[in-house]
Every structure is written in structure tokens, then in C-alpha cells.
Amino acid sequence: MGLDVLVFLAFMIIALVIDFKAHQNDQEITLKSAGLWSLFWVGTALLFALYLLWHDGKASMSLFLTGYVLEKALSVDNLFVMMAIFAWFDVPEMYRHRVLYYGILGAIIFRLVFVLIGSGLLHLSAYVEILFGVLVGYSCVVMLKNQAKEEEEKIEDYSQHLAYKLVYKFFPVYPKLVGHDFFINKTRLSELERSLEGQDASDLHHQSAFAKAKYIATPLFLCLAVIELSDVMFAFDSVPAVIAVSKEPLIIYSAMMFAILGLRSLYFVLEVLKGYLVYLEKSVIVVLGFISLKLILGASKHLFGVGLEIGPSASLYVVLGVLGAGIVASLIKPKQC
Numbered sequence: 001m002g003l004d005v006l007v008f009l010a011f012m013i014i015a016l017v018i019d020f021k022a023h024q025n026d027q028e029i030t031l032k033s034a035g036l037w038s039l040f041w042v043g044t045a046l047l048f049a050l051y052l053l054w055h056d057g058k059a060s061m062s063l064f065l066t067g068y069v070l071e072k073a074l075s076v077d078n079l080f081v082m083m084a085i086f087a088w089f090d091v092p093e094m095y096r097h098r099v100l101y102y103g104i105l106g107a108i109i110f111r112l113v114f115v116l117i118g119s120g121l122l123h124l125s126a127y128v129e130i131l132f133g134v135l136v137g138y139s140c141v142v143m144l145k146n147q148a149k150e151e152e153e154k155i156e157d158y159s160q161h162l163a164y165k166l167v168y169k170f171f172p173v174y175p176k177l178v179g180h181d182f183f184i185n186k187t188r189l190s191e192l193e194r195s196l197e198g199q200d201a202s203d204l205h206h207q208s209a210f211a212k213a214k215y216i217a218t219p220l221f222l223c224l225a226v227i228e229l230s231d232v233m234f235a236f237d238s239v240p241a242v243i244a245v246s247k248e249p250l251i252i253y254s255a256m257m258f259a260i261l262g263l264r265s266l267y268f269v270l271e272v273l274k275g276y277l278v279y280l281e282k283s284v285i286v287v288l289g290f291i292s293l294k295l296i297l298g299a300s301k302h303l304f305g306v307g308l309e310i311g312p313s314a315s316l317y318v319v320l321g322v323l324g325a326g327i328v329a330s331l332i333k334p335k336q337c
Contacts, residue, residue, distance in 0.1 A: 008254045028093040034268035041262030062312035063246040067255030073284045074238045088158045089223040100264040106228045114239040119249045126299040132240045133295030139237040140288045163229035171217040182221035244295045283326025
């Protein structure tokens with residue numbers, strides 16, 4: 001398994017460096033560019049899957065691909081939330097990739113913590129599997145309730161978000177975007193004050209919080225903080241579902257990471273396609289229901305001798321089949337607005 005870890009880290013680091021070098025400049029991401037980068041990340045994941053097939057066998061590859069597809073599908077809802085957050089903060093298109101990049105770095109750390117804890121718990125007892133199955137089933141219920149409320153959808157006020165309030169508790173916040181900067185210092189603040197006229201400059205000058213602070217947050221950092229905390233909350237749903245696929249931490253974490261690393265590009269693709277893939281969320285709910293049953297039936301088989309073990313290949317086929325059906329249904333019969 002030591003070689004698997006080294007290969008995984010090599011894939012991750014090389015791909016991240018390539019992505020970072022390619023998106024150093026602030027610019028709007030076109031659909032063509034987002035599509036090509038999405039293919040790049042999918043290709044990277046498939047290359048790692050081929051390595052697992054060669055080194056560890058078909059079962060490991062199937063588990064990895066099942067976890068990868070599942071995390072990718074579950075992330076769609078998270079991306080729609082990010083779209084709403086960007087719209088509320090009025091973040092220009094050219095800065096969104098930068099915010100997503102740092103948001104993904106945070107997700108890498110939090111997912112590692114959750115996976116280590118979750119996979120450790122799963123090894124304790126088959127009863128924990130049943131608990132995880134119930135949690136995944138609860139996620140299905142929550143998603144169904146959210147869909148039922150779509151007709152009464154209201155724009156959320158993110159100024160009431162916990163992350164928003166925490167940022168204001170620890171930092172003064174400049175009232176306007178300052179390019180792609182998350183923070184500004186006193187020198188930059190002085191430059192901005194000189195560029196303002198009349199009352200605005202006077203108001204900034206007399207704010208003691210600005211005068212005392214070493215660093216001042218910008219609305220872009222507020223946006224990043226809200227996205228980060230929203231992703232942590234999302235992880236409480238997605239991590240148990242992916243852990244249900246395999247008890248091996250490397251398989252779980254690598255599947256989640258390759259899926260998450262491609263989310264920035266997928267975000268810009270979904271911005272265009274969100275009006276078309278209207279049945280995808282329904283298919284995700286069905287997949288979560290399947291994963292919930294898989295966990296509960298598997299644990300029941302171990303504990304009571306009554307249940308069903310669903311193998312890695314069968315799980316992969318079910319997940320791919322259900323999600324594929326949701327996409328095809330969306331394309332053939334789009335929902336009437």
C-alpha cells in the first residue's frame with residue numbers, strides 16, 4: 001500500500017501544479033476551456049484507476065471508480081450552492097476560479113480528517129455500518145424535502161451565515177472587492193482611501209478597526225469563508241456515502257480527491273448546463289438510497305446472517321447506470337419550466 005500512496009501523491013501534486021500554472025491569471029473561464037479541463041481531470045482519475053487495476057486488481061479499481069463517480073455526482077448539489085453564493089456576493093467571473101482553487105485546498109484537508117475518522121469507526125463494528133447506512137438514508141430524505149421546496153425557493157441571505165459572522169468577528173472587512181485579494185494591509189488601505197472622494201474616504205479613515213488591524217479582509221474572503229464552511233457541512237453527507245463503498249482509507253480518499261479536484265472545471269460547465277440536467281439530482285437520490293441499502297444489508301449479513309453482499313463491480317454498474325439514466329432522461333425529456 002506504500003507504493004499506492006506514493007503514486008497517488010505524485011498524481012495529485014503534478015496535476016495541481018499543472019492546473020495552478022495554467023490558471024495564474026484572472027480571466028473568465030469559457031465553456032470550451034472548462035470542458036477540456038474537466039476531461040483532463042477525468043483522464044487523470046482514469047489513469048490512476050488503471051494503475052490500481054495493474055497493481056491491486058480489478059476489485060480495487062472498481063471500488064475507486066464507484067467512489068469517484070459517487071462523489072462527483074453528490075458534488076453537483078454543492079456546486080449549485082456555490083453558484084448561489086457567488087451570485088449573492090456578486091463575484092465577477094474572472095475571480096471565481098481563484099476562490100474555488102483555495103476552496104478546494106480546504107476541502108482536501110477537511111476530507112482527509114473526515115475519511116480517517118469515518119473509516120476508523122467503520123472498522124469497529126458492523127453496527128457502525130448500519131448507523132452510516134441510516135445517515136446516508138437521512139441524506140436522501142433531506143434531498144427529497146429540498147426538492148419539494150424548490151417551487152417556493154427563496155434567495156438565502158448569506159450575511160446571516162455562520163462563516164460570514166465569524167469573519168466579521170476576527171477581521172474588519174473592506175466594503176468593496178479589491179481585485180482578487182482576500183486581504184489588504186494598511187499600505188493598500190491608504191492607497192484606496194486616496195482614490196476615494198468625500199464622505200467615503202472620511203468614513204474609512206475614522207474606522208478604528210481599520211486603523212488597528214494588521215490585515216483587513218475583503219468581500220472575496222467572506223465569499224471564500226462561506227464556501228468553505230458550506231463544503232464542510234456538505235462533507236457530512238458525502239463522506240459517509242463514499243465510505244460505504246470501501247473501508248480502505250486510500251481508496252476512499254483518492255476517489256474523493258480526484259472527484260473534488262475536477263470540481264472547479266465542472267462548476268463552469270454546470271453554469272451553462274444547469275438548466276438541462278434537471279433529473280440528475282433525482283438520480284443522485286436513487287443512488288444514495290442504493291448505497292444506504294448496500295450498507296444496511298451488508299452489515300445485517302455479517303451480524304445476523306440475513307442480508308446481501310453487493311460486490312464492487314455490481315455497485316459500480318448500478319451507480320453508473322442510475323446516473324446515466326438521469327442524464328439521458330434530462331436530455332430526452334427536459335422538465336417544463
